[in-house]
Amino acid sequence: MPADGRTRGRRLAALAALPLVAGLLVGCGSESPVVPTPTGVALPDVELSDPDRNGVEYLDGPTALDAVLRSVRTATSVTMAGTFTELLEALPGSDERPEGRTLSVTFVGTAADYSARVEVDDGTAVQTTDVRTSGATSEVTTTAASCVSSADNAVTRFAPLLSPPTLLSTLLRTGDAELTVSTGAVVEGAPGEPATVELVVGDDSSVAGTLVVSAEGEPRPLSFTAADPSGRGVFTFSRWDERASLPDLGC
């Protein structure tokens, strides 16, 4: 009988050790962490056949917008032209809101080395300001050229017009939780022009703007049209990363 008891005890011990061993084996098997799958992109839908296509159309809206802005920040040089038209209060008996002052801006260069011209048309006169900045020094020419620091009020008062990434971020109201972005289909460009994707930016009730992004290469914006009660703006971007020859500083 003692032998029998011992056998039973041994059997019980073996029975108890079984799950332990199984757990060890399972633990060893599941040791490797699960490799995450990227989010924000419809990977199964990706069908590419052109080495240049960047697949921005497969990204969901916010991810696409982030990708565009990230791409813009990494860009070195750009040529931007845009206008912003102020909208005045509608006249009594009319739905149309008359246009007010118009601000147009052209920008060529990089963040630290650029040449920009800002024209403000208040309907009676046009005030033109040229800003040439290189490094920490800026030459502001309104009526006469004057050399100022790049951080001078004469320069910074035009912000964010003199910084395309900041301008885009501002206009796109990035960080706004209510902002919705939807990605459109790819539109084949004209010969020599890249295919484009339209990102429609808006909020719950209305469209705030439309951003046309290149579907080839870097997803750089090509144009942006925005409108809100305060006015409407149209900006075009071109010659991304193309080094432009800028005039020398006059001072």
Add this chain to the structure above:
Amino acid sequence: MSDGQHRGGGTEQGGVADDDLELTVTRGRRARRAADAPVDAIAPGGAPGGAPDAPQDAPVTAPVTSPPPRPAPSYSSLPPVPTVSSSEPTRASSVAASPPAAATASSPPAPASSAPVAPTWSSAPTALTTSRLGWEPGAPRLGEGGEAVETAPKRPLGSEIGVLPELEHREEKKRPLWRHPAFLVSGVLTVLAVGVGATLMILSVTSAGPPQVTALTVAAGEGNIRLDWDGPDVPYDLYAVASDGAATDLTQLVRGTEAWIPRAGGLVTDDSCFVVRAAESTAGEPVSLEPADLGDQSAQSVCVADAG
């Protein structure tokens, strides 16, 4: 042992237990001779009443005074017994039981010379006179007063018939070596072992690990990265490994044996590397760019920087 018992029984049984005496006597001719002797001795002694006394002492004296070796000659050499027994009864009785019978008084000096056998057989005569004596099967039986009584044949205690059958030694047949059981068993086992070994070898050759990924190439385009590799038509896993070692599962981008990885969305950077391996056989294994791990998983890796 049996000797002592026999002897003791012969002497003591005199007038105590008839049954025992019968048992003793029936053992053989020797016993019968012993019974014969008393018959002769009874005539001279003639005192049946004295007999009971003698046996009482006999158990004490007989076994002690008669050492084992002495009775031996009297048993083994049967012929002389009758003479000895016929002449000695009186002497024996006097030695064994000196106090009682008057008949014994005449033979005190004798014991020293030829006493050894005497005690055994001397007591018997007196016992036989008072009790019945049995014979061998088929022999007449003595009743009271010495008359012969016809009795049923006594069955011997032992049986002459052998109960167990004799085992006959079977003759070993000389069989050839190849028909020997051990040879047959070893032969079968050998065939089995060779078969198993061959099966394993074939299996190891035919199923040589997970499908091997070969000729993994990368082409970096303006907007995406194209991976292309060779291998059997099985599902593959594709992982992007960033410069900090963090892996991303891009398996969903695999189309057959190629994958187009869009740059938009931050899936890859110029520092990224890729690991391609067969999905089923390497499921759950860690993603690594180590050559040893890649070899174990039959995987291959390539980096964006490798693009030509």
